[in-house]
Amino acid sequence: MNAPVLDIKNLIVRFATNDGEVAAVSDLSLSIGKGECLGIVGESGSGKSQTFLAVMGLLARNGSVSGEAIYGGVNLLTAGERALNELRGNALTMVFQDPMTSLTPHMKVGRQLTEVLIRHRGVDKTTARNEAVAMLKRVQIPEAERRFDMYPHELSGGLRQRVMVAMALLCGPALIIADEPTTALDVTVQAQILDLIRRAKDELDTAVVLITHDLGVVAGLADRVAVMYGGRLVEIGEVHQIFRAPQHPYTQGLLACTPRLDDPATATLVTIPGQPPNLQNLPSGCSYHPRCPYVMDRCRVERPVLTPGVSGGLKACHLDALVQGAA
Amino acid sequence: MWSYFARRVVIGVPTLWAIITVCFFLMRLTPGGPFDGEAPIPAEILVNLRARYHLDDPLWKQYVDYLISLLHGDFGPSFKYRDFTVTTLIAQGFPVSLQNGFAALVLAIVIGVPLGIVAALAQNTRRDYIVSAAAMTGIVIPNFVMGHVLILVFGVWLKDSFVHLPAGGWDDGAFANRILPVFCLALPYIAYLVRITRGSMIEAMRANYVRTARAKGLPFHTVVLRHALKSALVPVVTFLGPATAFLLTGSMVVETIFQIPGIGRYFVQGALNRDYTLVMGVTILSAALVIAMNLAVDLLYGLLDPKVRYER
Structure with missing residues (x-):
């Protein structure tokens, strides 16, 4: 991998709640290379969104962070609002x-775009307007000039997400974090939005973090994929390796859950038995052990650390090699 | 929007008529009459008085006559202040109540809304607790207590200091005489505005679009004032509509404590004296104000939320 755009080291995200502190993300380290697309997958509550909200300094008020998230030599976690806002x-x-x-x-779409250009590039209103309209055209919004003067409620969900993508592309970013960008959209619109992100990545050499629970989305767009479970990274590696030969039972379970039209063996929908872990009361040892079909005594007491898997990549599992196609 | 406005004004007329009707008959149904004093009036004089004010007419005729005189802009003679018509009494008192009420309204908005924003942004910190506790205190202390406390402090204890203020009286609207009553009027409204603004601002700051605004790298004050505040103001405006109507028509308690010649005292005095026409006059005035303020609120919603449309 080339020089990382963003390097996250030992990130811990905690939330103070009435029932005590909850660790939403524990000791997470990963990096994203220039122009790379990293998929982050996991169930709800696995910490995938909180990881990147923490990096952006957008955690809820009761959240606290430790660790490092280095961008351009600056630790974003300690940079302070002023530096972050730049x-x-x-x-x-x-x-x-x-x-x-x-x-x-209550703001017209256009102004929500131009304020970004005025803030970061210091351009005047006319220039900002022209650039914003050009960007709306670029994300394939029909009648861009007219939409520019519309309020968000006058646009469809798909168009609004295009506006969000346009907003993210305005200043030519080094890294776009897309947090489930297509979850709320129709399937046909999903593909269009993903295509916009793909084009931004290819044309601008922008790195993309794609947070999703949709493995299909990851397969289509990501170079590497990181799997999170209970606030920890359980597996990370090249997308084709992980899809072909997952090295963590949870990844294997997730892949088995994805329905396939072309495979009659999955005519019934597969689920992973059990519930996602309660972050306030994580299981001992490996957090996944209560749901794991391969559970061993060792898994209940000793938490596995990330180690290289047989097919490349890293996995946090005590098994040396996972039998493929078993789950 | 203008057709909406016109339609709402037209709809206001039957509303007002219904209020007038209910109020008219409620007053007449109440036991006692305008000429029942502590010393009984001789029967012959009472007959003459009742004839003079047409109280011996059948009730329906009194009602119709009253409506007709209203259409001519005549609120009738006062039964208690016999040298005055109701129109004159209102014309004398209303400007005073209006000025004080408006000053109190401005004071309440200028202090209450910013304090509410400050408390919301500092949610669950000491600053928030201090502001919220002060607001709660302002709500639970009734103004007849607060009025006297203000008089005690600024009128009596600080009598020899430079912040001494008149304990009461109007003095033709001298500035010093206005300070305590306006403050006393405004205080509960400041407190309510703090609480409402704080609540809706906390809500707005949690909105997804505020997170988007922060993710754009906008300075915090821009996020608050440009993105969060406008939708947070909707409940504030909702509260301010009727509150404005009540403030502008004066407060019986405050005007009595500070001896101010407004119309607030007429509400209670008129009702106690069975001064039928005076009660009707001030009721119509405040009802019309409430109707107007509700319309103003609905129009303001359109400024705050582009989804609001006034067509048809």
């Missing part, structure tokens, strides 16, 4: 999950 929306941008609520309802 990067956010500029070099580091984010596309959120729900386009229906992620745009300010």
